[in-house]
Amino acid sequence: MAVREKPISVQLYSLRKESSSNFDAVLERVAAIGYRGVEPFHLFNKPPEEFARQVSDLGMQVSSSHYPWANLTDPSEVIDIVKSLGLSRAAGGFGPPDFESGDAIKRTVETVNGIAERLKAADIELFLHNHWFEFIPVNGEIPYHTLQKHCPDVLFEVDTYWAANFGERDPAEEVRRVRQRAPLLHIKDGPLLRDQAHVAVGKGNMNIPEVIRAADTDVLEWLIVELDSCDTDMFQAVDESYKYLISNKLAEGQF
Secondary structure, three states, X not given: OOOOXXXXXXXXXXXXXXXXXXXXXXXXXXXXXXXXXXXOOOOOOOOHHHHHHHHHHOOOEEOOOXXXXXXXXXHHHHHHHHXXXXXXXXXXXXXXXXXXXXXXXXXXXXXXXXXXXHHHOOOOEEEEEOOHHHHOOEOOEOHHHHHHHHOOOOEEEEEHHHHOOOOOOOHHHHHHHXXXXXXXXXXXXXXXXXXXXXXXXXXXXXXXXXXXXXXXXXXXXXXXXXXXXXXXXXXXXXXXXXXXXXXXXXXXXXX
């Protein structure tokens, strides 16, 4: 089945080391590679409006943001910053303790629904970003599936690499489960081995085309490259990831 190409963004956490020394140069280089969007995790002291304007001036968009994290920040601040970035969605995510038992998962569900309700009043949707630990069964059920079932107003940014849980799960199937609620996908690649670094997209063990095809093209808005760590130069990996997705007609860039 052919893929309807979606615009390509990059999660700037991938370039956190470079950004901490020269954030402007990072944004300029990302634009020069051809990325159509960026997903910030930090603004490095830039006011949100200034950041959004700079991104626009470089021919890109703020695709989405992990700043601020909705479940760690006062809701009014989340609303103000998200709207200043020109967005209508805020990110949320949780840690291993939030999924370690049935009681913990119940509390997490309640927290998620409470945040979603507060944001909804300001016309902002909540989307959740996953890691691998949401896919460890608790009482016979996958916690990520529990969130899907009991948090009906929440959207998902599926981190497709972590959804594989080091080969224990089928990431394409995990995308397919929430395809009607997944406007964003994190695309990353690697050896699917715990504690080993990621690699440029297309150079690891992920079936990237299959994962992307599992999404609903009428719902999916952005493909977002994220590499938490690399043994090679990170900018090289970000560049190679772009070239792989564009050359294989899996995403749409500026060039």
